[in-house]
Amino acid sequence: MSNVLIVVEAQPDGSLRKATLNALTAGKQLTAKTGGELHAVVLAKDAGPLANAVKEYGVKVVHAGSAAHLAHFTADVVAPAVAEIATAIKAEYVGAAATQAGRDVMPRIAARLKAAMASEILGVTADLQFTRPMWAGAVIATVKLGTAVKCFTARTTEFPMAEKGGSGEVKAFSPAAPAKPLQKVVAFKEVKSARPALTEARVVVAGGRGTKGDFKDIDALADELGAAVGASRAVCDAGWQPNDLQVGQTGKVVAPQLYIAAGISGAIQHIAGMKGSKTIVAINKDGEAPIFQVADYGLVGDLFKALPELQAAVKAGK
Ligand SMILES: Cc1cc2nc3c(=O)[nH]c(=O)nc-3n(C[C@H](O)[C@H](O)[C@H](O)COP(=O)(O)OP(=O)(O)OC[C@H]3O[C@@H](n4cnc5c(N)ncnc54)[C@H](O)[C@@H]3O)c2cc1C
Numbered sequence: 558m559s560n561v562l563i564v565v566e567a568q569p570d571g572s573l574r575k576a577t578l579n580a581l582t583a584g585k586q587l588t589a590k591t592g593g594e595l596h597a598v599v600l601a602k603d604a605g606p607l608a609n610a611v612k613e614y615g616v617k618v619v620h621a622g623s624a625a626h627l628a629h630f631t632a633d634v635v636a637p638a639v640a641e642i643a644t645a646i647k648a649e650y651v652g653a654a655a656t657q658a659g660r661d662v663m664p665r666i667a668a669r670l671k672a673a674m675a676s677e678i679l680g681v682t683a684d685l686q687f688t689r690p691m692w693a694g695a696v697i698a699t700v701k702l703g704t705a706v707k708c709f710t711a712r713t714t715e716f717p718m719a720e721k722g723g724s725g726e727v728k729a730f731s732p733a734a735p736a737k738p739l740q741k742v743v744a745f746k747e748v749k750s751a752r753p754a755l756t757e758a759r760v761v762v763a764g765g766r767g768t769k770g771d772f773k774d775i776d777a778l779a780d781e782l783g784a785a786v787g788a789s790r791a792v793c794d795a796g797w798q799p800n801d802l803q804v805g806q807t808g809k810v811v812a813p814q815l816y817i818a819a820g821i822s823g824a825i826q827h828i829a830g831m832k833g834s835k836t837i838v839a840i841n842k843d844g845e846a847p848i849f850q851v852a853d854y855g856l857v858g859d860l861f862k863a864l865p866e867l868q869a870a871v872k873a874g875k
Pocket residue numbers: 764765766767768788789790791792803804805806807808809819820821822823824825826827830840841842843846858859860861
């Protein structure tokens with residue numbers, strides 16, 4: 558009977574971040590095999606409302622840690638509080654979604670629990686090992702963690718979102734503030750966009766170096782489709798688009814229903830971030846570009862001609 562603890566993440570407005578639902582599914586897959594209980598931990602200034610939302614998703618107990626020093630989700634304050642609960646409930650597995658925050662906090666939680674960690678897990682095997690990508694997804698490794706407590710981050714695109722079912726118990730606790738805080742949030746500047754979040758969008762229109770930094774047609778098609786905009790690293794490194802739009806191994810992992818890649822060659826590190834997309838459309842003037850190997854539909858042509866035509870066709874079809 559090994560318990561599983563999942564770290565819950567909130568949106569800036571305090572509501573539940575969907576990625577947590579994917580992590581909860583990973584947790585459920587583990588408890589189905591261990592026979593243990595699924596617990597979750599919410600940490601916030603006032604964790605109550607979010608804990609009440611999470612308890613609806615088939616979680617046995619939601620630990621709601623409220624304290625003024627938890628106003629910001631920094632590893633400095635989150636890691637000790639999660640470790641405290643993990644120890645108290647004798648969790649064998651502690652996990653989070655492989656978001657930027659999850660990637661930040663989980664190694665610190667693992668260090669505190671003297672736990673081995675598997676990052677970006679793709680699945681759980683029958684004998685409780687984890688599959689995870691290596692070498693930008695060129696190799697899928699099966700890893701066995703040998704420590705008493707085991708930590709993981711779950712790739713959100715590989716686990717469906719947990720569905721509502723059953724109502725768990727909420728247990729409040731008051732995490733102590735770290736004696737010597739190492740991190741201080743000096744400002745929080747939220748990027749406001751009318752477009753959907755890149756990792757949660759049903760459609761993504763992404764541009765690469767072939768755009769030469771001109772995203773006008775990418776933006777227009779994205780707006781026509783109600784899509785999010787993504788970019789290759791070449792684009793972000795050039796400063797043409799902000800880093801938070803980068804898709805790939807060192808950017809965001811997305812799996813929308815439709816991914817349109819324009820002027821992107823299809824380097825392995827980019828593919829690692831979008832190959833889970835349901836339908837991939839590639840527009841590239843080089844017919845030999847590797848992106849065509851993963852594309853469901855490929856158009857060899859100039860993106861500056863194709864994208865406006867595509868936008869006009871979508872508009873006409875509405
Ligand atoms: C450790 C590491 C991590 C990395 N992580 C990432 C990552 O997370 N994400 C990422 O994207 N990359 C990543 N990279 C970089 C990656 O290797 C590639 O360099 C990058 O993806 C290339 O971006 P690109 O396809 O936009 O540019 P290019 O490879 O230069 O391709 C541009 C493409 O545009 C086409 N083109 C040009 N003009 C037009 C036109 N008018 N119409 C249509 N097509 C046109 C060209 O034929 C070409 O195929 C990483 C690299 C390393 C080493």
